[in-house]
Amino acid sequence: MRKTLPRAALGPLFALATAAHAAVMTPPVAPPSVPFTKATVIAGAKFFADHCSACHAVSNLRYKRMGADLGLSKAVITKSFMKPGGANYLKGMRPAMTQAEAKKWFGLPAPNLSHMARALGPRFLYTYLTSFYWDPKRPSGWNNHVFPNVAMPYILAPWGGIYTKNGKLLVPGRETPAVFDRHVADVVAFLRYASDPSVFERRAIGRYVIGAFVILSILAYLLKKDYWRDVHDKEAPGGAQKGATAKSARKG
Numbered sequence: 001m002r003k004t005l006p007r008a009a010l011g012p013l014f015a016l017a018t019a020a021h022a023a024v025m026t027p028p029v030a031p032p033s034v035p036f037t038k039a040t041v042i043a044g045a046k047f048f049a050d051h052c053s054a055c056h057a058v059s060n061l062r063y064k065r066m067g068a069d070l071g072l073s074k075a076v077i078t079k080s081f082m083k084p085g086g087a088n089y090l091k092g093m094r095p096a097m098t099q100a101e102a103k104k105w106f107g108l109p110a111p112n113l114s115h116m117a118r119a120l121g122p123r124f125l126y127t128y129l130t131s132f133y134w135d136p137k138r139p140s141g142w143n144n145h146v147f148p149n150v151a152m153p154y155i156l157a158p159w160g161g162i163y164t165k166n167g168k169l170l171v172p173g174r175e176t177p178a179v180f181d182r183h184v185a186d187v188v189a190f191l192r193y194a195s196d197p198s199v200f201e202r203r204a205i206g207r208y209v210i211g212a213f214v215i216l217s218i219l220a221y222l223l224k225k226d227y228w229r230d231v232h233d234k235e236a237p238g239g240a241q242k243g244a245t246a247k248s249a250r251k252g
């Protein structure tokens with residue numbers, strides 16, 4: 001192909017392919033900038049606990065740690081986040097479904113999402129979660145533009161609506177596209193936090209570390225000024241003269 005097609009033709013072809021791809025992507029590929037604050041993470045965590053943890057584990061994120069990072073009490077965590085039966089406050093987020101059940105129903109277990117945001121990036125996760133479409137040929141009835149033949153059923157359909165492959169709305173969701181996008185961004189923010197739980201702690205400590213560096217820099221500058229004052233004094237005309245007088249005195 002490289003040999004037969006002139007290079008100049010590749011540009012327009014690529015543009016055409018991109019335009020065709022964009023036309024079938026509904027909602028669009030470009031995600032909004034995902035807000036990343038404790039509030040959005042908590043909202044996403046709540047949605048995740050209510051809906052996604054039916055199938056997915058986040059085994060590296062302990063409920064206790066989540067409470068400490070997000071400023072939530074044990075009572076709140078127990079009541080609102082520890083949904084699946086057998087969930088333990090001192091252990092990681094577990095799914096309600098066993099691996100064997102997931103294999104039986106979806107053909108493969110739902111992946112552990114502990115490091116998914118690090119591996120795939122928040123932008124991809126957002127795009128993945130908004131790129132499902134109705135495909136009656138699939139066993140689950142769902143397919144995905146960025147993950148062809150995906151095994152995950154589109155559990156966000158009641159909120160976001162059901163679209164065909166070409167982006168035609170079949171059944172509207174209960175949320176407007178803007179609210180839905182925000183909702184998905186919250187879930188993505190939670191997954192981002194889950195793959196990097198020390199992020200808020202780092203941010204809080206970071207402020208003091210930078211402050212300490214600023215103070216140290218000022219002290220170092222004052223110290224430097226003090227040391228160099230002696231050198232400058234010696235180099236000053238008065239100092240030089242003094243040196244010259246001493247030299248001539250020695251000579252004489």
Ligand code: HEC
Nearest residue numbers: 051052054055106108109110111116147150151152155187
């Ligand atoms: C009914 C079970 C089920 C529910 C509920 C579910 N998922 Fe999944 N999910 C799956 C399965 C099964 C896969 C594996 C798909 C595959 O490999 O084909 C998957 C895959 C994924 C992936 C990996 C995609 C990739 O590119 O590798 C992400 C991310 C994900 N799910 C996020 C979510 C989020 C967020 C929610 C909640 C909004 C959710 N899932 C709810 C079953 C589920």
